[in-house]
Amino acid sequence: MSLPSILLAFAPAAWTSPAPSTDFYAIRVGRAETVSKGTIEHAVILVEGGKIVTIGEDLPIERGIPIIDRPDWVVMPGLVNAYSRLGLDGDGGDEMNPDVHAFDELYPASEDYAEVVKFGVTTLGLYPAGNGIPGQAVVVRPTGNTPEEMRVHDPAYLKIIMRAASNSKKLLRDGFKKADEYDAKEKKAREKWDKDQEAKKKKAPAKKPDEKVEEKKVEEKKGEEKKEEAKDEPKTEKSDAKTEEATYTPSEPEPKTKPFVDLRSGKLRALVSISSAAEYLHLLDAIDKEKFTWDLRVPMTREIDLFYVTDKKTYDLDQDGIGDRHVRVVMEPLITLTPGTMRQRNLASELARAGAKIVFIPRNDTLLDHERWLTHTAEMVNAGLSRDIALRALTLEPAELLGVGERLGSLDKGKDANFVFLNGDPFEPTTRIQAVVLEGRVMFGEVGL
């Protein structure tokens, strides 16, 4: 590795800027939990413009670069809460509202955001309220003066609530039915368009080139009128005829249909909320042969029976289990009980073993539980959950669920400089958060820059 040379290469940038700014600095800590590539002892990270420029073990740092030098600290990626309504207080509908965006609800002045950063949370996935199909979530950074400044990525996922009820299953099927109708309509329009194109090609060069010219002239004369027409009906023959190498542009689907069209095309993913094993099977029944990317949100209750559907084999299900499908499960770090008993279960561990991906969220969507988030996760690790999976469940996995896994969630070169500094191992009970950095900016704590 030629990491030192990279460091040198970047060093001049620091020299050229006259005043030492926090735009470019180095971090030296005892240990870094990269999440993506395990732990790095005596880690050095170089940050520029809110991004991680490089990270490695014991890299030399040029003199003059501002440095956060804390050899007794541990650094990990900023926590990502993929499923929250922090700072939002809107109400939602009960039925089909897939066109609702949580982004529209954003209120940047909410004090919650400033507070939650102190607990290490640097990314939030905010979902719209309501039942049925309440709408689309947005990824935000918990800082900024306007909604646009907060926005990281939008939309993150379409939230769907699935209950063991006819209307709930019908809602999902209806959504895709609408997408079917749109597809059929589009197919027809496309066929018509293709036909017209072909007819024109035949017409134009062979038979009546004059006519075409005339047509054009007429069109030009029409001027504004024609433009309006084109706006109203973008697929009419005339507007197509206008451009020689016309490409077909599909019509925009209805706002309530679009999310389902996007689900199918892979532009959008779904987060389906279920609350029991039965609802998982009902979800599969409702999905049937429909293909789209979906993950699960399962609120942990004390006696949840989800262990029945972790995999197909254990209970000889007639469907694939959650683990077999390798979907993500958004859940609270909570020890559950086998129903009717005091027998404890580590459902996160069971699911992970079966092949599912775990995404942890705080036990409640309150500031207090955000503060205890690491402690609660530590309880799961203490009860047998793999440490790596637990770390991942707080950072990279939720980032990937939100569609920003390329951008944040781990300590990797090129990713956002979102850090949580701790005075020890993240899952030790005595460990406290010392500092939080969001996209390079120190949001909380004394780092001695």
Place this chain on the structure above:
Amino acid sequence: MRRLFRFGGNLALIGLALLTTAELSNARAFQEGGEQGGGDAADKSGDAEGDKEDGPEHFFAVVGADVYTGTGAVLRGATVLSRNGKIKAIGYDLDLPPDTKTLDATGLRVYPGMVAISSRGLVGNATGDFEDTIDPFNSRMVLGLATGITTTGTGNAAVKLKRFSVKDAVVNDKIFSALAWSARNPPGKRTLREKFVTATEYLRKYRDWEQKVKKDKELKEPSKKGVDVTVLAVLKGEAKAKFNAGARDDLLGIARLAQEFGFRPVIEDCQEGWTIADELGRAGASVVLTPRARLPKREDLTRPGGSSIENAAILHKAGVPIAVVPATESVDLGGIVGRDIMALAIEAGFAVRGGLSEEAALASITIVPARILGISHRVGSLEVGKDCDLIVTDGDLLHYETFVQYAVVDGKQVYDKEQELFFAHIRPRAPNEAPEKKLDRGESEVKPAEAKPEETEVDGEKTEEKAEEKKVDEPEKDKKEEKKDGDSNDHDGGSDESGSDEGGADDGS
């Protein structure tokens, strides 16, 4: 217990006739017959090779148990083989396909899964739309299976206790038209009668029109205006009229209404039914009763009245099909333990106490409720072609001491007493008595032998002795006799008991 092998007299011959001698001499007694009315074609076809479905075949077999088929013979130490959830064969020395999942039930008994004619909560909390609401992981479903129930009427549907799956659980979802007839509500009685009159008139016109429209296509269909659809459904035979009545005069009224308008009512409760059993028999009524239900006699009347433990027996004698249901239809542990749905078999046992034959008592929780729910072509007895819904017990089903050890629904084991929390600790299966586990249920099982290594031997001996003692009751004697006499005796017990029920009712109406 002798009654078991004596009942039915001449009907037993009919039952025997259905089992061809060829099959018997073959010592591969394929069982057929019994529930022929209402069944689909596959029921009779038995082991036809032509009915192959797409996809892989799943074979499941219960081996070595005494098979109480319900409508036919009792086959000692026989095997029940199912293919893709349907019973393929019942008999001896069956060739099991190589990948058959086998459940060794040697020394145990196999009964058809019980049919609870009505229950609440076993398939989830909802009261309708079961296809979309069923909760196959419900702990009450486990308790239902632990009771021995594999199918239940709930709301207006018949649903299977199909654990681990939400598909194909509903067997029938249009069963009853609930009607009311009470002496306390004379206007209600009058209105109901009027509804029947109007509906009958409409039906007559409609049938007439049906004939005439073939010639004259212009003819208008008679107006349905003012015709009660629920009553019409009853008259058309699309739904069964269900009444809830206990007092004699109400029962008489229902019986006469039924005879006048030509339908066969289902009557719930029916406490005073025993006083007019012949009337109910003539009316072709089916009765859903609770043997332990109590109704005080009206002291101002001299006629016999009030409830009787003999109710079921007397009604059965008059040809009325009896279905038994406990006092509370849910799983209820809040005060009336022993009278909730988990006491279904015990409740039928109380009917035996009142003089009902054990066969009729078994029928009252299997095939009779299946008939009332209109699903007897699928469940209610063990016959080739029917669904492989069965329970494996460690004794007489009607005995209070008996536990359901396994339950099977659609050819898949869905309950094992040792694997579920509820009863595993009570009289656990002794290690040497435990059937060999061939089912893949994971490796979580803790063997009692490992748990208490020192006591194992003593325990084993004790249990063995106890088992021996238990076995020395009538069926065991019969078994020994049969062994001497040969095969033919196996089927002495098998007669079409159900036939006598329906036959009686038919004669009456």
